[in-house]
Amino acid sequence: MFDLNQVLRDNIKRLTPYSSARDEFKGEASIYLDANENSFGSPLPVNYNRYPDPMQWKLKYKLADIKGVPPQNIFIGNGSDEAIDVLFRSFCTPGADNVILCPPTYGMYEVSANINDVTIRKVSLTDDFQLDLPGIEAAIDANTKLIFICSPNNPTGNALNRDDIEMILSNFDGVVVIDEAYINFSRQRSFIQELTEYPNLVVMQTLSKAWGLAALRVGMAFASEDIINVFNKVKPPYNVGQATQELALEALGNIEQVNGWIKETVQERDLLVSRLSLLPQVLRIYPSDANFLLVKTIDANGIYNFLVEQGIIVRNRSKVELCAGCLRITVGTPHENATLVAAISAF
Ligand code: PMP
Numbered sequence: 001m002f003d004l005n006q007v008l009r010d011n012i013k014r015l016t017p018y019s020s021a022r023d024e025f026k027g028e029a030s031i032y033l034d035a036n037e038n039s040f041g042s043p044l045p046v047n048y049n050r051y052p053d054p055m056q057w058k059l060k061y062k063l064a065d066i067k068g069v070p071p072q073n074i075f076i077g078n079g080s081d082e083a084i085d086v087l088f089r090s091f092c093t094p095g096a097d098n099v100i101l102c103p104p105t106y107g108m109y110e111v112s113a114n115i116n117d118v119t120i121r122k123v124s125l126t127d128d129f130q131l132d133l134p135g136i137e138a139a140i141d142a143n144t145k146l147i148f149i150c151s152p153n154n155p156t157g158n159a160l161n162r163d164d165i166e167m168i169l170s171n172f173d174g175v176v177v178i179d180e181a182y183i184n185f186s187r188q189r190s191f192i193q194e195l196t197e198y199p200n201l202v203v204m205q206t207l208s209k210a211w212g213l214a215a216l217r218v219g220m221a222f223a224s225e226d227i228i229n230v231f232n233k234v235k236p237p238y239n240v241g242q243a244t245q246e247l248a249l250e251a252l253g254n255i256e257q258v259n260g261w262i263k264e265t266v267q268e269r270d271l272l273v274s275r276l277s278l279l280p281q282v283l284r285i286y287p288s289d290a291n292f293l294l295v296k297t298i299d300a301n302g303i304y305n306f307l308v309e310q311g312i313i314v315r316n317r318s319k320v321e322l323c324a325g326c327l328r329i330t331v332g333t334p335h336e337n338a339t340l341v342a343a344i345s346a347f
Pocket of ligand 1: 078079080081082106150153154179181182205206207208214217218219
């Protein structure tokens with residue numbers, strides 16, 4: 001049975017949320033002399049002299065509308081990379097606790113674990129890039145606080161079997177983090193709708209991929225209200241700037257444009273698969289539910305360098321476990337993809 005109090009870091013249990021200057025006063029006033037801001041204004045056409053809403057409510061209400069979850073179940077971070085760090089700081093006692101990662105997977109889980117002095121237990125994916133359930137079960141002990149599951153997975157591109165993920169959600173007494181950064185490109189349904197079923201579930205998503213806002217730095221975590229309240233205690237009070245909140249809100253109004261790009265990206269992905277698979281330089285293309293392909297080649301280093309010389313950058317993953325000979329290639333515009341295929345065929 002999942003019990004949030006059992007999983008939380010001891011010192012976090014005792015914390016009260018940081019109270020920012022404006023928390024004590026919730027209404028509107030004509031003179032604000034409470035937060036040591038510059039009352040004259042900002043040296044910009046728009047005034048950014050006042051601190052932003054620390055809880056980003058407007059943005060959360062809009063996201064709630066789009067995602068079909070209450071705003072109280074949403075955490076917004078400075079990219080989902082901040083959500084990853086907040087997860088470690090909420091649940092893992094440095095030097096004592098451990099987390100389970102399933103490589104090859106997204107690198108920030110390991111970076112954040114190391115920064116927070118949390119032991120990593122690696123349970124590699126199987127040869128077909130699925131979860132090794134017996135391996136995960138064997139790796140869990142009383143100090144295992146988090147299991148990170150990336151689906152669709154980076155860098156392999158595939159979605160992980162839903163039944164396997166549900167098995168872990170039902171049986172693990174710690175927190176299961178499902179990173180859905182690439183969910184918009186996937187045939188698989190998001191786990192967001194399962195939040196009421198699993199109190200130990202945290203779903204992460206981001207505006208950096210399908211939404212085209214990587215430079216803004218907006219990532220989300222969806223979880224029970226109790227877990228979100230913990231994140232709100234652990235995060236820095238003003239973790240998302242005013243300009244970011246405003247621009248993200250505006251962007252979320254353009255969902256049709258984004259849906260159009262998602263459709264086009266998926267079409268281009270399928271086209272890229274069919275074109276690359278004709279090339280003798282390409283040995284295998286792994287099935288993708290994301291906006292990139294993992295491509296096994298005859299010579300990853302050689303092709304990587306050959307592409308660099310022509311001003312085309314892909315990600316060389318040939319040193320990554322289970323990815324020998326592989327390049328990770330983002331699906332670009334039709335022109336970019338055609339240029340890439342022509343360049344590889346000339347190698
Ligand atoms: N999760 C995965 C699986 C990713 O690939 C990435 C970015 N490469 C992130 C999270 C980080 O996203 P953000 O830009 O929101 O920090």
